[in-house]
Amino acid sequence: MKNKTLFAVSALAGALLFSGCAKKADTASEASAAATEKRLVTVGSDLTFPPYEYMKDGVPSGVSVEIMEKIAEVDGSYKADWIDTRWANLIPGLKGEKYDILFSSMYITKERLEQIDMIPYYKTDISLLVRSDSDLAPKGPSDLCGKVVGAMKGTAFSTQVFEISEKRCVAQGKKAITVREFETSPQTTQALLAHAVDIQYDDAAVMKAAESNLPGKVKITSTEQFFPTVGGIGIRKGDTATYKLVEEGLSRIKASGEYGKILTAYGLKEPTAEDIAAVMK
Template sequence: MTLNGLRAVLCRTLSVALLGLPAVAQAELPLTTPGKLTIGSDLTYPPYDWVDQHHQPQGIDPELMTLIARELNLEADFHDTRFVSLLPGVRRQRFDVAASVITITPERLQTVDFIPYLKSGEALLVRHDMATPPTKADALCGHSVAVLESAAWIPQLEALSDQCVQQGQKAIQIRTFDTNPHATHALTSRNVDVQLIDSVMAERVVEQLKGAVVISSDRLLYTEVLGIAVSKERPALKSAIERALIQLKNSGEYQRLLQRYGVEAAQTGDLPEAQ
């Protein structure tokens, strides 16, 4: 799918939501479990998704999905699942939706539908004592970089590595991990030089590790739109969630949630580059 095609899909998505049509009755919604909105989420991504000391889901995604479930008169039922298995779980209808810092890409839109809800971007995280920390993506040549398995921008990082070699520099050593905490551990234990991580999550890691790591990038990298993933076979559910989201926007709850976490709402112009 081209960039224009992706833009058209997102515009149609937001347009349908803005119609504010009457809510779909529970009985009309195709659900994995009647009476529940079954949500796949990788609960290892504070401040987006995590589990508190009482084993309860917390973060932007769980709070938003709980509000959406409330608007649909459903119970929010979260299933902690590693990121790489989320979209397959939606396609196989193991979950009704997946919400877990999932970037909308043309490739992913070929297999599932998305409801855009947040804007994000990546940051470079390094140890505080790194002699010459990279400030931009093109300064990663020759470095080992920890990234999340199945991250949307891995192809861009691979292309950048190819450019490094073409320019006579060393390739980027890309190391993938199943969770961001594992990637951060590789960084702090000096098994990699840099971690490429969501910028909001990077700020939380810096705070938690009390200065052991710092953000070295001087701007957002790979700006992206995050979406709630829904099966293409469940258009009625997608429409119901779109309407619930616009109701939350109209009530101000959506904006207050984003402000509390310091994140931005998605706009139709905030799209990833075509691959």
Template sequence: MHAYRLSFSPRRALVAGVTGLMLLVLQGAANAATQAPPTIASGTLTIGSDLTYPPYAFMDGDTPAGLDPEFMKTLSSHLQLKPQFVDTRFANLILGINAKRIDIIASALYVTPERAKQIDFVPYFKTGGSLLALTGSGFKPATPEALCGKRVSSIKGASWIPKLAKVSQDTCAMKGLPAIDVREFETSPQASQALLAHAVDAQFEDSAVAKMTVDKMGGRLAITSTTPLFPVVVGLGVAKSDPALLAAVKGALDTMKHDGEYATLLKRYNVAEPTGEEIAQALGAAN
């Protein structure tokens, strides 16, 4: 009986070594893909959102609710982070992220070339604007051009304000009509109250917000525009100094799309996914 003797094969050893190395690399890549990105507070995604802006973001008792909180809770789970919402007035959101007080903006923030010079965007839906007026007032503006010489309320810092200024310059002034008088308020409800108090003649508001406002006002206000005005792309905002978080957020959004979570949420809030062309147009000169 002959004793069994192990034989050494250099080729077999090389193949085994390469295979083992590849497995280690793949495992490392998988771990990196699932590892939570660095944030201000370890294990937490600090989210800046103006929680006075239903249906996008508002407080339901003590709980943030609406499209943005729902979206960010799902996104945060894919990032392996706990969502922490910081109620921040709209005009202070970009200041907050660049001052490192928040990790990300999720607050129906319209994508504009000017804003894209200050922060990076992850576009995630599109919407438009609407005009509101007092029911029975006799003033029923359908387009921005109908606002010449009128007082118009708006949430402070809204992207449509410079667009209204352009209409005022290009249309009103050219026709010899008075300018559009835009009056800015800290919150959308305050802008609506100004309209109810006859302090302004109309309100310009996001279409989904306008619909909710009209429903709550019991017939006192009406949407007078017939098509979405100044259609816009909405994006999550990330600091330009935080490319790791930006990449992680994009990856988490891709996962939401693959899992069907994204489409379900957009349908629930009657908004749509922007096309690549719409995103490029929204970014404009900043792209």
């Protein structure tokens, strides 16, 4: 009887010990999982603008996406959560705290710097796109006079076309440019193909991508310089923590060479100190 009692007590003690060990193991496993789980940093972007940012097979892709993902990777404590937002809503969304970072190949301008902080990351210019069967072959700004030109609504592109019309056309006795604005770059290209506009005015890398994706349908004809400019990453004013997070990450991928490789792959350049000084006044 004593032996049976001793056996029962030993079995109970063993079960309790095993249960305690199991609970400790579960707790340790949960703690480890929590430690490795990365926080999300939301990134607003108009994902309709190849090759900078666009959706490919349901996944955010492009030069801006690759750079942001590398910035997050070298930090290691967070990952980017992309929020697809149309262009006109990007700055209001950032200011309204709908996302933490604005990463959408946005040109740095005085007007934008009054609303948000920006970190420079690439340099580009403008290209002109026409239909392959078009008799038009515009080389520079003055060739746009009297033409119907398509550009993205709410962007520096449409602003620049209106400026060219006023200063390079009307002021010199030439016909004004008829400007037609569209929500996205692909919509503008579709308007070009549909003969709704004569010329598409857009970022050089974007036009290069359109030419490559639509062989035999469109072609770049511009050869003159338009408005060389610098694009930047938008951060909400006063959010010094996020600004530092992105700035330090960008510095690290520049030092590692990853940044240069990405830009080169897309035919883009890193802005010089002089380029940055000119736009960050």
